Amino acid sequence: MTTDSLTTRITALSPTPPTLDPDWSEATLAGILADDRAAARTAAVRRRRARRRTAIGLGLALSAVGTTTAVALDGPIEVVSGAIMDFARQPNTTGNGLGELHEPELVAQFDTDHGVFAFWVATSSSGKVCYAMSDGVWDGTGTPTKQELEYGCGGAIWVSDDLPPQELTAPEQLGGYFTDSEPLVYGISPWPAATQVRVQAAGVDRLLEVRADSHGYGAALPEAAGVPRVTLTFLDAHGRVLGTQVKVAPVG
Secondary structure, eight states, X not given: OOHHHHHXXXXXXXXXXXXXXXXXXXXXXXXXXXXXXXXXXXXHHHHHHHHHHHTOOSOOOOOOOOOOOOOOOOSHHHHHHXXXXXXXXXXXXXXXXXXXXXXXXXXXXXXXXXXXXXXXXXXXXXXXXXXXXEESSSOSSSOOOGGGOEEEESOEEOOOTTSXXXXXXXXXXXXXXXXXXXXXXXXXXXXTTOOEEEEEETTEEEEEEOOTTTOEEEEEOGGGTTOOEEEEEEEOTTSOEEEEEEEEOOOO
C-alpha cells in the first residue's frame, strides 16, 4: 500500500470535526477579550491608585545592598517587616542600603467603599523611609499576606502638580488627600504633640484622632466628593492649634 493510499484511508476513518456556530464563536471570543480588558483595567487602576496614594515610585535608587534585622513580632507588623526586608534584598531597588529596619507602625486603618485601607511606615538605621499599604485587598481581620500589600522604600514622591518630585526622607512626607476612587485623607502629623486633626473644606468638617505611636491619622471622606483640596488643622491635647496644612488631590 502506498503512503498516499494509507493517508487517504486514515483521513476517511477520522471523525468529521463539528461545525462551529459562527455567532457563538464570535460571542465567545468577544467575551474572552472583554474579560481580559476588564482585568487589565482593574490591575491598572489598582497600580495607579497605589502610586497616587503612596506617592512613591518615580525612580530606583542604586545604593549598595545592606544587611537587615528581622522584627520578631506577630501579626501584620511581622508581615510588613518581612515584605519590606524582602524588597530591600532585591538588586537595584529603592530599598538597597536599608540597614536595620525599625519596627513598622500603623499610620491609619479605616473602611472605604471598596474595602479596608491600611498604611504602615517604618524607618531604618540608614535613614530609609519604608511603607506598606493595602487598599481594599486585605479585609482588615487577622494577618494580611504579602500578596495583599503594596510596599517599598525611599524613592521620589509627588508633592503637587506645580512642583517637581521630591526625595522621600521623612515619614511626614507620606500621605495626603486623594480622590482617585473615593475621597480619603491620611498622613503623619509633623507635630508630635498633636492629638487631633481637623479636616475642613466646603461641606467637610471632621475631627480625626492622631495616633500616639506613629502620629498617624486617616479617614474616608465621602462628603468631599468633588472637593479639590482640604485644610488640616493640628491640635494638641488642650485644643491649641499647632499648625495647619493644605492638601491638594493629585490630578490625573
